[in-house]
Amino acid sequence: MKIGCPKEIKNNEFRVGLTPNTAHAYVQAGHSVFIESGAGLGSALPDCEYEAAGCTILKTAAEVWSAADMIVKVKEPLKQEYDLMKEGQLIFTYFHFAADRELLDVCLKKKIISEAYETVEENHTLPLLKPMSEVAGRMSALMGSYYLSKHYCGRGILPCGVTGVSPAQVLILGGGTVGANAAKTAAGLGANVTVCDLNLARLEFLSEILPSNVTCLYSDPLTVKTALKKADIVIGAVLIPGAKAPKLVTKEDLKTMQSGAVMVDVAIDQGGCFETSRPTTHSDPVYTVDNIIHYCVANMPGAYARTSTFALNNATLPYGLQLAAKGIKKACKENTALLTGLNTYDGFITYEPVAQAFGLEKLYMPPLKALDL
Ligand SMILES: NC(=O)c1ccc[n+]([C@@H]2O[C@H](COP(=O)([O-])OP(=O)(O)OC[C@H]3O[C@@H](n4cnc5c(N)ncnc54)[C@H](O)[C@@H]3O)[C@@H](O)[C@H]2O)c1
Known part of the structure; x- marks a missing residue:
């Protein structure tokens, strides 16, 4: 051919x-x-x-x-x-x-005979979408860490900490491909990581494969709200296939968070899982709402x-x-x-x-x- x-x-x-x-x-x-x-x-x-x-x-x-x-x-x-x-x-x-x-x-x-990457489905997974979720997941922890620096109006916390000083708290909402890869990268940096998901089998799997500085929790609203208050970086990684992303963080919740925290909404391509998210671009990736930095780039792997x-x-x-x-x-x-x-x-x-x-x-x-x- x-x-x-x-x-x-x-x-x-x-x-x-x-x-x-x-x-x-x-x-x-x-x-x-x-x-x-x-x-x-x-x-x-x-x-x-x-x-x-x-x-x-x-x-x-x-x-x-x-x-x-x-x-x-x-x-x-x-x-x-x-x-x-x-x-x-x-x-x-x-x-x-x-x-x-x-x-x-x-x-x-x-x-035209259109063979679309996004709908090739094998064993209930989308193998040609997965690699881009891997990239975006790993990148989300890096972007969150980057914008946490003081000159971007972040909290000025080094994600890995140093001797005698605590590392950052990273909260990841959704433990699928993006969430697992975000957790792996954030944990590798030395941060304290929490992953929330609704799927108990998935949580069990993540608990087995991720290192001990990652805690896997069931994603009920109170657990999320409590974790938000302590988070330095929040990564939105939920997906309900075919549907708009559920809004897990409201505008009201931002008031309970630490000033200068960074929120990375990877799920922005499905509408975003934070109420205050709107799509951004690589040339202008962040904006601030109530002193919380939002990174919502819709084509992260392009970077x-x-x-x-x-x-x-x-x-x-x-x-x-x-x-x-x-x-x-x-x-x-x-x-x-x-x-x-x-x-x-x-x-x-x-x-x-x-x-x-x-x-x-x-x-x-x-x-x-x-x-x-
Ligand atoms: N911005 C980008 O450049 C970019 C790149 C790749 C993927 N994405 C997006 O990232 C999102 C996640 O993708 P994925 O491949 O990880 O999906 P996935 O299906 O592998 O994982 C989604 C996870 O979300 C969990 N979930 C659903 N509702 C939840 C809730 N209320 N609370 C907690 N967890 C919940 C599911 O149980 C599942 O484990 C998708 O919207 C995808 O399109 C964006």
Whole structure:
């Protein structure tokens, strides 16, 4: 198969869909790989590394889209890319259709085969979302620590403490992928960490794997309110799949907190789990409410593009290789994870929640039927 990887054009997006290593794996499997010149530069991956891996470098995005049967990228196609998409082309990337009716209409009109990272589901987990939660989780502890410094109006507490002086208190709401990774990083820094979650089995698991400076507590409202009063850093990491994040910290609660504490709302992409959260950007990441610093960047992994690129590629490669070797029909038939990832095919919506999001049930066709399997 001919595989194409264009440069990402979304504002401040520095990740890339293929690394030289993953591109090499496609080449080794007998495929041709076309990379847009400069596609990897944001992740410190120069063209020469792709050439050494056996790829063909093409000057423009248009040439890459035109040469490829399957496009592998990171973010959803943007308006400037709509005209480049070929009828019936297979695109393997994040789509987030429920938030983008125009893109959905274009994919339906062009009969695009959209294999969406965010809905590939295996054993009740979303393996192509998980690596980004890992990055954001680990980063949240670092960002919280950074903004705790006095010159950012934080409490001026060194998270790890020093001899004879207490470390910071870190409270993490939600102990899933983000929460566990935040806890691991904060604990590694030497902070005293508390993780709250509603899922007892998850709490049991976290208690077993995390070090002794992490306490795992059941997340009832009183426990959260009590822990908030002592916290120097609060990390919001809850998720109710498909729903808006529950507001676990109210504006009133801020008045009970220590002045200069830092709140990092990782769940901001689902609306945020603090009442006072609003989305921020890497260029202007924090604001203050009642002397509490809020960090609410909605695309945290973008800050560490190279790490995120490698983490994403490690997760997407096995699925991409199956798509390339077998084609969409056989790959979906033999792997239900890829079947759940199929969002549009032959002018139909093949992922029901996307159809429901726009009241387009008449355009929904179950993926097995659409693929005639
Ligand atoms: N801002 C970013 O750049 C970024 C990056 C990656 C992920 N995220 C977001 O981070 C959030 C968490 O992602 P995840 O992968 O860790 O999800 P996850 O499903 O692995 O974990 C969520 C956890 O929240 C717990 N939970 C639900 N309601 C709760 C409550 N009321 N109190 C305490 N715990 C509760 C669940 O039991 C679960 O363990 C999601 O909204 C995700 O989209 C944001």
